[in-house]
Amino acid sequence: xxxLLAVAAAGLTVLAASACTAPAPPRPAGAAATxxxxxxxxxxxxxxxxxxxxxxxxxTSRPDPWNLDADARELKVTLxxxxxxxxxxxxxxxxxxxxxxxxxxxxxxxxxxxxxxKTRTHAVKDAAPSGRGLPLVVLSPGFTKPxxxxxxxxxxxxxxxxxxxxxxxxxxxxxxxxPDGRFAECIACDSDSDPGFGTGVVQxxxxxxxxxxxxxxxxxxxxxxxxxxxxxxxxxxxxxASAMATLIKDSRVRAGIDMDGTTYARIPxxxxxxxxxxxxxPQHVPGGRDISWDRDWKLLTGWKxxxxxxxxxxxxxxxxxxxxxxxxxxxAYGALDAKRAAELTRTYVAAFLDRHLKSQPQPLLDEPSADxxxxxxxxxxxxxx
Amino acid sequence: xxxxxxxxxxxxxxxxxxCTAPTPPRSQAxxxxxxxCARPSGxxxxxxxxxxxxIEQAYFCILxxxxxxxxxxxxxxxxxxxxxxxxxxxxxxxxxxEAIMPALTGDRKADWAAFETAYRKVTDRVPDLRxxxxxxTLEAIVAALGDDHARWAHDAGRPPDSYDVDGYGLGLQVSVxxxxxxxxxxxxxxxxxxxxxxxxxxxxxxxxPGDIIEAVNDSAPFxxxxxxxxxxxxxxxxxxARPVELRLLRQxxxxxxxxxxxxxxxxxxxxxxxxVQSKLLEDDVAYVRLRGFASDAANxxxxxxxxxxxxxxxxxxxxxxRDNGGGSPAETTRLLSxxxxxxxxxxxxxxxxxxxxxxxxDTVELLGLPLVVLIGPGCPSACExxxxxxxxxxxxxxxGTRTAGAVSGPASSYLLSNNTLLGFPSKHHLGPxxxxxxxxxxxxxxxxxxxxEDAAAGxxxxxxxxxxxxxx
Numbered sequence: 021x022x023x024l025l026a027v028a029a030a031g032l033t034v035l036a037a038s039a040c041t042a043p044a045p046p047r048p049a050g051a052a053a054t055x056x057x058x059x060x061x062x063x064x065x066x067x068x069x070x071x072x073x074x075x076x077x078x079x080t081s082r083p084d085p086w087n088l089d090a091d092a093r094e095l096k097v098t099l100x101x102x103x104x105x106x107x108x109x110x111x112x113x114x115x116x117x118x119x120x121x122x123x124x125x126x127x128x129x130x131x132x133x134x135x136x137x138k139t140r141t142h143a144v145k146d147a148a149p150s151g152r153g154l155p156l157v158v159l160s161p162g163f164t165k166p167x168x169x170x171x172x173x174x175x176x177x178x179x180x181x182x183x184x185x186x187x188x189x190x191x192x193x194x195x196x197x198x199p200d201g202r203f204a205e206c207i208a209c210d211s212d213s214d215p216g217f218g219t220g221v222v223q224x225x226x227x228x229x230x231x232x233x234x235x236x237x238x239x240x241x242x243x244x245x246x247x248x249x250x251x252x253x254x255x256x257x258x259x260x261a262s263a264m265a266t267l268i269k270d271s272r273v274r275a276g277i278d279m280d281g282t283t284y285a286r287i288p289x290x291x292x293x294x295x296x297x298x299x300x301x302p303q304h305v306p307g308g309r310d311i312s313w314d315r316d317w318k319l320l321t322g323w324k325x326x327x328x329x330x331x332x333x334x335x336x337x338x339x340x341x342x343x344x345x346x347x348x349x350x351x352a353y354g355a356l357d358a359k360r361a362a363e364l365t366r367t368y369v370a371a372f373l374d375r376h377l378k379s380q381p382q383p384l385l386d387e388p389s390a391d392x393x394x395x396x397x398x399x400x401x402x403x404x405x
Numbered sequence: 406x407x408x409x410x411x412x413x414x415x416x417x418x419x420x421x422x423x424c425t426a427p428t429p430p431r432s433q434a435x436x437x438x439x440x441x442c443a444r445p446s447g448x449x450x451x452x453x454x455x456x457x458x459x460i461e462q463a464y465f466c467i468l469x470x471x472x473x474x475x476x477x478x479x480x481x482x483x484x485x486x487x488x489x490x491x492x493x494x495x496x497x498x499x500x501x502x503e504a505i506m507p508a509l510t511g512d513r514k515a516d517w518a519a520f521e522t523a524y525r526k527v528t529d530r531v532p533d534l535r536x537x538x539x540x541x542t543l544e545a546i547v548a549a550l551g552d553d554h555a556r557w558a559h560d561a562g563r564p565p566d567s568y569d570v571d572g573y574g575l576g577l578q579v580s581v582x583x584x585x586x587x588x589x590x591x592x593x594x595x596x597x598x599x600x601x602x603x604x605x606x607x608x609x610x611x612x613x614p615g616d617i618i619e620a621v622n623d624s625a626p627f628x629x630x631x632x633x634x635x636x637x638x639x640x641x642x643x644x645x646a647r648p649v650e651l652r653l654l655r656q657x658x659x660x661x662x663x664x665x666x667x668x669x670x671x672x673x674x675x676x677x678x679x680x681v682q683s684k685l686l687e688d689d690v691a692y693v694r695l696r697g698f699a700s701d702a703a704n705x706x707x708x709x710x711x712x713x714x715x716x717x718x719x720x721x722x723x724x725x726x727r728d729n730g731g732g733s734p735a736e737t738t739r740l741l742s743x744x745x746x747x748x749x750x751x752x753x754x755x756x757x758x759x760x761x762x763x764x765x766x767d768t769v770e771l772l773g774l775p776l777v778v779l780i781g782p783g784c785p786s787a788c789e790x791x792x793x794x795x796x797x798x799x800x801x802x803x804x805g806t807r808t809a810g811a812v813s814g815p816a817s818s819y820l821l822s823n824n825t826l827l828g829f830p831s832k833h834h835l836g837p838x839x840x841x842x843x844x845x846x847x848x849x850x851x852x853x854x855x856x857x858e859d860a861a862a863g864x865x866x867x868x869x870x871x872x873x874x875x876x877x
Contacts, residue, residue: 088712210705216570216675223675284569286672309448315566 055131056345058138061113061172062362066179071103071147072111075239076199079231085224086191086207094204095228096188096196098167100178101242102154105147113139114168117203118195123347125164125194125206130348139343142175149242151181155250155377158229158266158273159186160259162281162338163221164206166193169338170256176366182373183246185236189228192221192258218258218284225262226269226285229253233272250274250377254369256337257281260298264316267294275376277369279337280304283312291321295376297385298325298398299368301332306399317399323376325385326398329364331356337365356394364394442466442819445826452559453823455539457524460486461517463543463557463827466819468513471550472833473756480509482546483520489545490527493538501530552829553588553811553843554786558818559825564643564670570678571670573643576605577612580855581632582782583640584809589844590632592782592807597626597636598857605671610664612653615861619661620652641668657861683709689717690875691774692868694725698732698787703739703769710772721775721875723868727805731786734763734815741791742769744776744800751790752839753814753832760835776801777871780849785809792847793836802874803849805867810846 064070075097084090114122116134123133157177161167167174167186174184190196190204198204211217233251237243252275253263260278265285267276275295280303298304298313305328306314317326331354335341341358344351351358368384375382388397396402442462464482468474487506494500503526507519524542528535540559547557564573578601581593597618602608618626624635638649648667654660676682680702682694691713693706710722738750742765754760780792780803789812795801814830821827836842851874853867 210701210708211679211681213699214675214678214680216673216678219568219570220675286568311563311565311567315568 053345053348053350055135055348058135058140059343059346060140061142061175061339061342062359064142064175064179065366066176066181068102068151068179068181069104069106069147070100070143070175070178071105071145071149072098072100072141072143072175072178073146073240074098077232077235077239079228082227084191085220087204093228093231094190094198095232096190096198097232097236097239098174098186098188099240099242100143100174100184100186101149101245102151102178102181102183103144103147104150105144108144108147110141111143111145112137113141113171114166114195115197118166118168118197121195121203121205122166122193125209128347128349131346135346136343139339139346141171143171143178149183149245151245153247154181154183154245155252155373156183156185156246156248157373157377158232158251158253158255158263159184160189160225160229160253160255160262161186161193162255162257162259162335163192163212164194164209165256165338166195169340172339172342172362173254173337173365173369177370177373180370180374182377183242185232187225187228187232189225192225218261218282221258222262222265222284225259226265229262229266229273230270233270248272252276252373252377254373255279255281257334261285261312264296267296268292275372277372279365279369280332280334282310283316287316287319289319291319293322295323295372296320297327297368297372299327299329299337299365301334301336302328302330303334304328305402314399325372327368328396328398328402329356329361330394330396332361332394336361360394364392367392368395441469442821442827445818445820449820449826450824452825454536455543455559455823455825457521457528457539459821459823459825460524460539460543460546461521462821464517464546466821466827467546467550467555467829470817470819470831471555471829472754472814472831476756477550478511479513480511480516482549483509483516485549486542486546487520487523490524490538490542493541494527494531494534497531497534497537499531499534501527503527503530547827547829550829552813553584554813554816555829556816557825557827559823562643567670568672570673570675572603572605572673573670574605574641574668575607575639575649575666576603576609576671577601577607577639577666578603579618579636579639580857581626581636581639582809584785584811585632585782586636586640588811590636592810592846593627593632593636594854595627595630596857597621597632598860600855600860603671603673605669606666608671610666612664613655613861614863615656615857615859617654617656617857618651619654620650622650623652643668655861656857681705681709683713685713686723687872687876689720690723690872691719691721692723692725695729697730698734698736698740698791700733700736702732702736703743706740707743707769707772710774719774721777722772723777723779723871723875724801725779725868726784726788726791727779727781727867728783729785729788731788731812734787734790737787737790737794738763739766739769741794741798741800742766743772744795745798746771748794748798749837750794750798751837752835754835755832760839761832775875777874778803779867779871780805780808780847781855781867782806782809782846785811787812789842789847790834793840793842796847796850797837797840802851803847804851804853804871804874805849806852806854807848808842808846810842810844813843 077095079093084093116137119136120133188196191207196204254277255263256279260281261283263276277297280300371382371384374380507523509516599616621635648665650665680696686692691710746767748765749762751763752760789808812834814833816828818826818828
């Protein structure tokens with residue numbers, strides 16, 4: 021009689037269990053502290069200045085999966101890319117209204133609602149792109165978050181010579197600004213404890229990415245600078261899970277990175293050979309509570325890595341730890357330093373992309389590094405914590 | 406086998422209810438200090454083996470916190486545990502001379518000490534069976550409460566290769582629910598037939614709704630009109646993987662054949678798993694299928710109805726609760742509040758009859774639409790709270806068949822020292838007229854039973870009846 025937690029009722033069990041645990045706001049364990057004032061994101065480390073611009077696309081071939089009254093899927097795309105232009109207006113991190121909706125949705129109080137709009141970035145707004153034969157990286161954010169929460173990573177990759185295509189998937193974030201002053205709020209949040217929710221999200225995001233890749237040449241005048249044979253995708257949380265789903269579905273995407281996301285897409289039983297890297301917090305060690313990486317690991321038959329960052333949490337690969345001070349949140353005791361977390365994320369994501377899109381050898385990915393002692397290579401060199 | 410089945414359906418209810426059940430008052434604090442259990446907080450640690458200390462903790466936890474804990478004869482729990490212990494020894498061919506039930510006096514602490522001494526004597530003789538015997542004993546003690554909402558969740562395995570949309574089993578549902586098959590099948594009536602093919606082995610074997618199951622593993626599903634234990638094999642729980650042989654009859658063609666179905670994982674359509682599903686029927690009826698009273702369920706139902714109502718005049722709402730897993734009493738009351746104000750939807754009572762009224766939230770806007778609720782044996786717990794309130798308070802009409810009769814009270818979970826969860830209600834549930842609904846269920850106002858013929862033809866007579874009522 022070992023079956024009390026029966027999988028026959030798995031659907032409802034999961035539903036009920038997750039209904040008990042509302043998604044936690046970012047870094048909820050932190051005690052309130054005096055806000056530090058606006059943050060400047062860490063400077064990009066590559067040789068190129070960075071430009072950025074925003075596109076709005078509309079896929080009329082399918083209805084929106086969340087807004088039942090929208091008969092087309094709208095997408096907001098933020099591009100970051102190398103430019104020659106060093107000077108010019110820096111792009112806003114987000115607008116005051118976007119900051120407000122994100123903070124309200126995340127239940128962050130005690131700081132002015134426009135706080136995040138004061139964050140200083142490095143990319144020059146609407147600068148002319150430069151370079152030729154550039155590899156492309158799609159970025160997909162975590163659930164409830166706009167893709168601007170991955171700006172630190174995006175700017176750094178662009179400075180290293182990548183065209184970064186950040187996608188906002190409307191209604192899956194507390195805020196997505198759409199044309200004509202409209203804001204999509206988080207309709208998907210209504211059903212995020214339903215069984216099968218994650219599977220539905222990653223299916224939808226894979227379709228979003230394929231549509232963006234289809235349309236980019238006609239929608240962005242810098243597209244001629246892209247080498248379309250060198251495309252990868254990375255994402256945080258459900259965005260990372262969506263990278264897996266997209267790779268499986270769209271053969272144009274050659275390699276993928278999942279930053280701490282439980283995965284949902286079904287890898288073909290025969291295995292999957294394209295390069296893939298998991299980078300996670302200690303919640304994602306082999307044999308942990310989330311079985312999805314163990315499950316997928318067996319089916320990944322090509323180049324693969326599973327890295328776990330000591331002291332990291334679920335948001336470590338996003339800008340949120342960098343912004344914690346401005347939001348009056350004290351990091352949990354023992355947490356990885358925010359700047360260090362950003363540095364590790366940038367370093368290892370870039371190493372993966374340089375290896376698989378630029379064919380550059382990356383010793384960093386072959387074995388543990390004395391300069392990066394926080395990074396454990398799983399499953400061999402990391403125990404269950 | 407029997408208790409296993411009940412567990413499957415019931416755990417969901419337990420967990421869901423655990424979200425909202427109030428913490429029991431401290432006045433019920435343990436007589437045996439240091440053994441009482443606490444509510445879990447944070448994520449569970451890794452499960453460790455069940456020991457006699459865990460059994461002791463569970464025993465005093467029940468006596469402290471279970472709604473009838475203060476009045477129940479604790480000797481009945483220990484006797485049930487000891488009986489299961491001896492049976493497990495015997496099944497393993499290892500009965501021992503020391504396996505004698507100790508004399509009990511009715512003093513709960515002294516009786517535990519006597520039990521523990523006897524228990525240790527037995528298990529010391531068969532150290533290799535120690536873990537298994539502890540599990541069997543504790544399961545029997547919990548089962549002795551005879552309460553569908555009393556559960557011990559342990560060894561919570563999930564198939565390592567499963568995805569979040571995967572179900573486990575044969576991939577079918579039949580006219581006897583899993584709750585009935587595992588608990589009290591008294592309300593089940595013949596014939597046994599397939600009501601839904603979800604995927605997996607059943608789909609691969611070509612089964613269809615309406616197919617009559619004449620035998621399960623060569624045993625009749627009904628004898629003299631009463632369901633037999635054979636039916637339970639249709640709802641295997643992981644890791645059970647024994648193939649199940651079915652003898653089938655397709656009435657339309659007269660074909661008789663046999664299939665062997667092996668339990669396993671099967672993918673499901675995420676859209677079909679959504680907790681709230683809605684559509685417009687006959688241009689003026691909002692049909693909402695609610696699969697559980699999950700957090701925010703009421704608001705999601707309101708949104709769905711508001712959307713269907715935009716730009717048209719509705720003649721009513723059909724709320725389909727026939728495969729609702731139960732859930733939160735607070736969400737139940739909130740949903741009821743859209744159909745009536747100033748009402749008591751249920752009572753939650755202590756063993757000495759002190760009852761807390763669950764009142765409608767009168768800040769919820771009234772929908773002002775006629776309501777028909779579809780019910781059946783797949784409507785337990787919070788779903789019966791809802792159904793009974795609709796009936797007693799005349800908020801709408803109930804169509805279908807009697808509900809599950811599994812609403813003992815909102816269950817709370819308690820953490821045991823080996824990182825397993827013990828759950829049970831600290832109060833018992835009564836309907837708006839203070840009637841007992843547990844075990845008895847809520848009868849429909851319009852009895853429309855499902856039939857194999859309707860299932861085969863894809864007809865839904867209960868829904869048809871609901872639409873007729875709304876268009877009268």
